[in-house]
Amino acid sequence: MTKRPQRLLALAQLANSVGDGAYYVTSALYFTQVVGLAPARVGLGLTLAWAVGSLVGVPLGRLADLRGPRGTSVLLALATSAAILCFLLAQGFVPFVLTAAVYASAQSGLAAARQALLAGLVPAGQRTGLLARLQSTLNGGLAVGAALGGLALSTGTAAAYRGVLALDALCFLGCALLLLRLPAVTGTPTPTSGTATTLTATTAAGTDTGGRRFAVLRDRPYAVVALLNAVLLLRLPLLSLALPLWITERTAAPAWLASGLFVLNTLAVTLFQVRAARAVTGLGTALRVLRRSGLVMFASCAVFALSQGRSAWPAAAILVAGAVLQVVAEMQQSAGSWQLSFDLAPADRMGEYQGFFGTGVTVARTLGPLMVTWLLLGWGTPGWLLLGAVMPLAAYAMGPAVRRAAGHRTRQEAGEPVLAS
DSSP: OOHHHHHHHHHHHHHHHHHHHHHHHHHHHIIIIISOOOHHHHHHHHHHHHHHHHHHHHHHHHHHHHHOHHHHHHHHHHHHHHHHHHHTTOOSHHHHHHHHHHHHHHHHHHHHHHHHHHHHHSOGGGHHHHHHHHHHHHHHHHHHHHHHHHHHHHHOOHHHHHHHHHHHHHHHHHHHHHHHTSOOOOOOOOOOGGGHHHHHHHHHHTOOOTTOTTGGGGOHHHHHHHHHHHHHGGGTHIIIIIHHHHHHHHOOSOTTHHHHHHHHHHHHHHHHHHHHHTTOOSHHHHHHHHHHHHHHHHHHHHHHHTTTTOOHHHHHHHHHHHHHHHHHHHHHHHHHHHHHHHHTSOGGGHHHHHHHHTHHHHHHHHHHHHIIIIIIHHHSHHHHHHHHHHHHHHHHHHHHHHHHHHHHHHHHHTTOOOOOO
């Protein structure tokens, strides 16, 4: 593979991540202070929206398989841009929820289509390394975007918040234009009654999916792996939701520390994600890295819990230490999960399978508000320890789940009959 597609993929990632970073740090205040929604209704609306997004990820991923991932990615990037512009017009709860559902659906589908596009452009042995570089680029863009969003926060005007949304829409438009410059990847044709010979050959070659729609929903071994990964992704709401509330309500640390921890996370991933991914070369190394990530995440939660009731600077020092452990666990978990998501998926349904695996992100975003208010803020230290304990349990459960999924895929590739499991 030439370097040009890799550069275009990285530039597209950078473009939309700058917009996302600005959006993430300002959207809550825009929806509450400018649109006039109550915080609880914003949380409910986003929960509903990401629930819809989690449902459409698989069919949109399958669309990428059938029609080609490049064109699907471009259309979904444009749809994301349009949805962000619609936020400027949304007044009231119902328009907000409808617009947020379109936004979440386009984002979920875009993630799946881009993974399928990457799989079509990059040899299997190079995917995890490239994904690590793209993740570094993403976090660098998020940091830049968060800084731009900080300027809007310091201004605090409706015009500044609207400017951030316009910037985000332009960034996704730029992302679409960059994706359009990539080489086309041929979609998988839909089998018909006149292609029985081709269908039989395809099944024998290893998919065992034939013309069935959404075969991933019947691939239970892969579904178990995706479910365990979703549990590991419950770390996602920590920086954006849990820690800002925890810092202001349970510690005497300055409120601005929440922004500092976000910047620390993005810079660490930008600098070290590629190095963390070098240890992952196959399913065995992916499992070892995931097990380590679960243990480190448990340590991170335990450290965060120690900050409760502390005065400003001791609490800040403890929170920084917890954030360092958290980002180490994040980089390990990301590298391991990327390898699993590709290696356990059939080549002709990569978009569909990536769409399903990617629902872990939307599930984490959907459950985030509940986790923050009930588990951490409601239970305090026991809540942190319970969340931490779940992480190594899920990570170690990955071993038998992955071995079962790998055996299932091997039997399919050998053309052996596979019972629904």
